[in-house]
Amino acid sequence: MLLSISLHFLVIVLISLLAVVLLLIFAVLLYGLLQYRKQVSIESWSAEIDAVIAGAIVNGGEVPGRINNSGIAQRPAYRRLMLEKLISAEKKFSGGAGLIIRSLFNENGLEKESLSKLGQKRTHLIAGGILELTAMRVGKALPAISRLLHHPSPQVYQEAQYSVVTFNGFEGLNFLNDAQGILSEWQQLRLLNSIPEVPPDSEGMLREWLQSANPSVTVFVLRIISKYQLLNMYADVLALFSHPNIQIRLQAVETLQTLENAETLSDYFSSYETQPDEVKVEIINSICKMSDIRAADFFRQKLLGNDSVAARIGAAKGLHGLNLSGELQSLASKSCSPSELVSIIKHVLQEKI
Numbered sequence: 001m002l003l004s005i006s007l008h009f010l011v012i013v014l015i016s017l018l019a020v021v022l023l024l025i026f027a028v029l030l031y032g033l034l035q036y037r038k039q040v041s042i043e044s045w046s047a048e049i050d051a052v053i054a055g056a057i058v059n060g061g062e063v064p065g066r067i068n069n070s071g072i073a074q075r076p077a078y079r080r081l082m083l084e085k086l087i088s089a090e091k092k093f094s095g096g097a098g099l100i101i102r103s104l105f106n107e108n109g110l111e112k113e114s115l116s117k118l119g120q121k122r123t124h125l126i127a128g129g130i131l132e133l134t135a136m137r138v139g140k141a142l143p144a145i146s147r148l149l150h151h152p153s154p155q156v157y158q159e160a161q162y163s164v165v166t167f168n169g170f171e172g173l174n175f176l177n178d179a180q181g182i183l184s185e186w187q188q189l190r191l192l193n194s195i196p197e198v199p200p201d202s203e204g205m206l207r208e209w210l211q212s213a214n215p216s217v218t219v220f221v222l223r224i225i226s227k228y229q230l231l232n233m234y235a236d237v238l239a240l241f242s243h244p245n246i247q248i249r250l251q252a253v254e255t256l257q258t259l260e261n262a263e264t265l266s267d268y269f270s271s272y273e274t275q276p277d278e279v280k281v282e283i284i285n286s287i288c289k290m291s292d293i294r295a296a297d298f299f300r301q302k303l304l305g306n307d308s309v310a311a312r313i314g315a316a317k318g319l320h321g322l323n324l325s326g327e328l329q330s331l332a333s334k335s336c337s338p339s340e341l342v343s344i345i346k347h348v349l350q351e352k353i
Contacts (some may be wrong), residue, residue, distance in 0.1 A: 049085045056104060057097045083110050083132060090135045105136045118144050123153040130159040134166050142167050149175045158187050165194045170202060176209050176217050183216040188223060198228045207236055215245045222251045226258040234259045241271045241279075249279045257286040265292055277308045284314035288321050296322055309344065316348040325349065 083105075090101045105111070114136070117129025126148065133141040148160040158181075165172035173191070183191070198206075209221045218240070225233045237259065240252035256264060268283050275283065284302065287295050295318060302315035319328055331337055332345040 046081060046085070049082050053085060053089050053101065053104065056100050057093065079108075079110065079113055082108060083113055086110070087132055087135050102136050111136070111138055114138070115141060115144070118148070123151075123155050126151070126153075127155045127159045130156070130163050134159075134163040137167075139167060150180070154181055154184075157181055158184070161187065162190050162194065165191050169194075169196050170198055173209075176212065176221075179212070179214055179217055182214075183220050188216075188220045191220070192223060192227055195224070198224065198230065203230070203232060206230070206233060210236055210240065215248055218243075218245075218248050219251045222248070222255045226255040229258065231259055231261070234261065238267055238271075241275070246276065246278060249275070250282050253279060253282045253286055257289055260290060265290065265294060269298060277311065280307065281310045281314055284311055284318060288314065288318045291321060293322055296324060303344070304341070309340070312341075312344050313348060316344055320348055 086101055086105050090098060093101060111133075114129045114132040115138075117125045117132070118141070120126055120129070130145055130148065133145065142164065145160050145163045148156055149164065151157045151160065161175055161183075164175065173195070206221055206225065210218055212218050212221075222237065222240070224230075225237060234256070237252050237255050240248055243249055243252065253268075256267065265287065268287055272280060272283050284299075287298070299315040299318040299322070303312050303319065305312075307315075316328060319325070328345045328349060332342045332349075
């Protein structure tokens with residue numbers, strides 16, 4: 001009796017397991033079929049959207065703006081793909097083609113999709129919405145984007161910064177007045193490339209930003225001064241040679257060289273000894289770029305002195321750049337020359353071959 005009950009129970013368990021396995025197989029097959037159909041649809045939609053975008057550009061915008069008049073065009077997945085394609089195309093084209101792409105964006109009512117992302121909680125969606133609205137030049141979104149300049153997520157506030165500068169140029173940099181987040185190297189390059197010009201009356205604002213408590217803001221402003229050759233800011237840049245932040249000093253040294261005038265070489269000479277080794281090397285590198293024969297004695301002194309190896313290598317490169325490699329070879333061939341000096345000179349001469 002007990003044995004028959006056990007066998008009955010085992011049969012039920014086996015049948016149940018078999019049913020579960022069959023259900024899992026069915027679920028996997030169904031999922032695979034749905035994914036396949038989804039992929040086929042995406043490929044079909046993608047080809048259709050690409051064809052219309054290309055046709056619009058080639059024919060000067062004569063292709064009807066609404067990509068697909070059927071109900072499919074209202075599906076969220078279709079509209080997301082359409083938006084993605086238009087944003088991608090906008091990055092590749094400018095001028096008339098860019099206007100056509102933005103026209104397709106507007107005529108297909110995609111603006112509401114991008115605007116809705118600004119109110120989302122997920123940061124990547126908010127940042128994506130800002131990017132889309134900026135790329136498509138939706139100026140009326142600027143007030144909403146500006147409110148995100150102090151968002152806790154770097155991904156969001158950096159896109160917002162880029163957006164306001166893209167729309168407003170130099171005036172869009174007003175967020176620097178109280179910027180708390182770090183401006184990354186990449187973000188600084190993006191912003192620099194978005195500023196078409198620096199207004200003549202901007203010096204007061206630039207001086208204010210140079211004193212920012214945020215070191216990355218000061219570094220960024222120094223790069224603005226360098227890129228736009230703001231010669232009147234020379235003294236302000238030189239004053240930063242004594243800034244407590246080493247990165248600011250390094251950028252100030254580099255920037256001063258781009259503003260070169262008759263006093264630059266002597267300013268480098270007089271500042272050199274008070275600097276840490278890292279800044280000394282940057283000063284030597286900047287003097288090398290000037291290719292001024294008056295720096296020859298300075299280079300000799302540093303090469304033969306007790307500065308760091310990096311500084312002495314820089315001095316040797318400076319002499320070589322002044323066409324004084326014969327002097328270097330002579331020093332290296334002297335039996336009384338220290339081995340470290342000989343190694344430095346040989347390293348520089350071999351590197352320059």
